[in-house]
Amino acid sequence: MGETSTDTLIESSTPPSSNQPERRGLDWHGIVAFLTLLACLPTLLAAAARWHWTLDLFCHFRVYYALALLLGVVVSIALGNRRTAAVAGLVLAWNLVLIAPLYVSSPAASAARTPAAMQAAIAEDRVIRGMSINILSRNGHHDELLTYVRQEDPDFVFFMEVNDVWAERLQELEADYPHHVERWRNGNFGVSFYSRLEAKSLDIEVLSETNVPSVVAVLTTRDGVDFTVLGTHPVPPTGPQNSRERNEQLRALAAKVAETAGPVMLMGDLNATSWSPHFQDLLRESKLHDSRIGFGVQGTWAPRRFVPKLPIDHVLTTGEFAIHDRRVGPDIGSDHRPVTVDFHVGPRPSPQPTAKE
Numbered sequence: 001m002g003e004t005s006t007d008t009l010i011e012s013s014t015p016p017s018s019n020q021p022e023r024r025g026l027d028w029h030g031i032v033a034f035l036t037l038l039a040c041l042p043t044l045l046a047a048a049a050r051w052h053w054t055l056d057l058f059c060h061f062r063v064y065y066a067l068a069l070l071l072g073v074v075v076s077i078a079l080g081n082r083r084t085a086a087v088a089g090l091v092l093a094w095n096l097v098l099i100a101p102l103y104v105s106s107p108a109a110s111a112a113r114t115p116a117a118m119q120a121a122i123a124e125d126r127v128i129r130g131m132s133i134n135i136l137s138r139n140g141h142h143d144e145l146l147t148y149v150r151q152e153d154p155d156f157v158f159f160m161e162v163n164d165v166w167a168e169r170l171q172e173l174e175a176d177y178p179h180h181v182e183r184w185r186n187g188n189f190g191v192s193f194y195s196r197l198e199a200k201s202l203d204i205e206v207l208s209e210t211n212v213p214s215v216v217a218v219l220t221t222r223d224g225v226d227f228t229v230l231g232t233h234p235v236p237p238t239g240p241q242n243s244r245e246r247n248e249q250l251r252a253l254a255a256k257v258a259e260t261a262g263p264v265m266l267m268g269d270l271n272a273t274s275w276s277p278h279f280q281d282l283l284r285e286s287k288l289h290d291s292r293i294g295f296g297v298q299g300t301w302a303p304r305r306f307v308p309k310l311p312i313d314h315v316l317t318t319g320e321f322a323i324h325d326r327r328v329g330p331d332i333g334s335d336h337r338p339v340t341v342d343f344h345v346g347p348r349p350s351p352q353p354t355a356k357e
Helices: 002-013 028-046 053-078 082-103 107-112 115-123 142-152 164-173 240-259 277-286
Strands: 128-134 156-160 179-183 191-195 198-206 213-220 226-231 264-269 313-317 321-328 339-345
Touching: 028 053, 028 082, 053 082, 053 240, 053 277, 107 115, 107 321, 115 321, 128 142, 128 264, 128 313, 142 164, 156 164, 156 213, 156 226, 156 264, 164 179, 164 191, 179 198, 179 213, 191 198, 191 213, 191 226, 226 240, 240 264, 240 277, 277 313, 313 321, 313 339
Parallel strands: 128 156, 226 264
Antiparallel strands: 128 339, 156 191, 179 191, 198 213, 213 226, 264 313, 321 339
């Protein structure tokens, strides 16, 4: 009787076995590693941009990639995942190498931007202000945009996406800008150009088979120097045909600059960032310089207002231009921000002699 009770006591004190699997928390190390390495992929795809038009699209979001990879590196280090942090850090550095030169001026450009140089140019009345605005054809903020133009008071301004409504409203600028030319059209590729500087010629040209109008204006500075302004707006690369047409127009622009005598400024929404190989082809073939150098990324367009903007609105110049300031304007109802440059035009730099072997 006693043994039976003892056995019962021992059995009752033994915990019941369970066949249920042990619950585990989320594998944050694995999740962070996967997301961080996934953030590396667009940079790798952008390296093959010449192979297909869709891969070229990956070139434009360098700032996005850098921000995502920086976050991935920080979180990976915090979790002790050094290998993931190292890989993401290398890809982050790749993007930063492409972004950083925009913040570093050449010695010649830095000299032109010193307070003494700027004051001397202002005193000699040589500083000119140019502006480029993609106004967005459906933008209804007419008064706001015109007020901004008057406040900035540019010497010339290039407008894109001009339709019949905008063409009529822009006529209000004629009293201050007696030299003007336009070709408006329904859709997104009408253009207008207004200048208070003397114009030797104002023309609308179609530079490629895409039938997109471009402004070709030969202006004279207040101290008697002639220079050419090319204003253009290629189609966006939203498909294989549009991508080919944009690239064709960029090549035509390079040829136009190369055959134009004297100083040349190219401005407009080029529907490409400077990280696209097709944009780099334009710079190389035309010998143009990016006015953003020393001023930073200066994004102007984004698909949504709350995300970093892409720098697709450009002002490019030949070597005779000294850029004193370049800035991006406020929201004026368009999906693009205005771009303003203060500059003066000097003599074309002499080519540097090449070293003899």
